[in-house]
Amino acid sequence: MDLKNLSPAMTSQLAAMVEAYISSSREKYAPQAVPLTDTQRAAMSPFFSSSVLDSARLCLLRGTRVPNPSMYSMAKMMGISNLPDFSGMAAITFVDVIVSHQDFTDALLFHELVHVAQYAQMDLKDFSARFVNGFIQGGSYEEIPLEKQAYALENRFSQGSGEEFSVDDEVRQWREAEKI
Numbered sequence: 001m002d003l004k005n006l007s008p009a010m011t012s013q014l015a016a017m018v019e020a021y022i023s024s025s026r027e028k029y030a031p032q033a034v035p036l037t038d039t040q041r042a043a044m045s046p047f048f049s050s051s052v053l054d055s056a057r058l059c060l061l062r063g064t065r066v067p068n069p070s071m072y073s074m075a076k077m078m079g080i081s082n083l084p085d086f087s088g089m090a091a092i093t094f095v096d097v098i099v100s101h102q103d104f105t106d107a108l109l110f111h112e113l114v115h116v117a118q119y120a121q122m123d124l125k126d127f128s129a130r131f132v133n134g135f136i137q138g139g140s141y142e143e144i145p146l147e148k149q150a151y152a153l154e155n156r157f158s159q160g161s162g163e164e165f166s167v168d169d170e171v172r173q174w175r176e177a178e179k180i
């Protein structure tokens, strides 16, 4: 099925389900999540505001993985394939709670903190709508603009020669240019 044929009502219903998944996952993992270590904070502080670094919490899962949303069975019945496999991802960010299936490298932490910065500049409803619309328009998880920005900035960080930049500014500029 061509996702672009989804009715606006169905699209907003999907966005509402994504929003519920993010918010219930955040509640589930927040109790076992911890602040950044001093070392992590020092590595990230040239790029992120202290409000992002203060609010972020990390949860490292061992022997268990984040389950995919229960709405997937319904989405599959609707003929939507290539849904993002959250349980297979390195890490997933639920607002300010970063849940990882593997040890945090600086690059992984950076990528997920970009998402924390994105969430901080929009409310959860807005983020969820952009996530779903990005998936529908782009046709895959990798084409979701929120994700493309996180990968682009992560690459800039990983390849950077110590260049400092403000992720908050980058997110603001993308939003103003309506790229996300």
Ligand SMILES: [Zn+2]
Pocket: 111, 112, 115, 147, 150
């Ligand atoms: Zn990401």
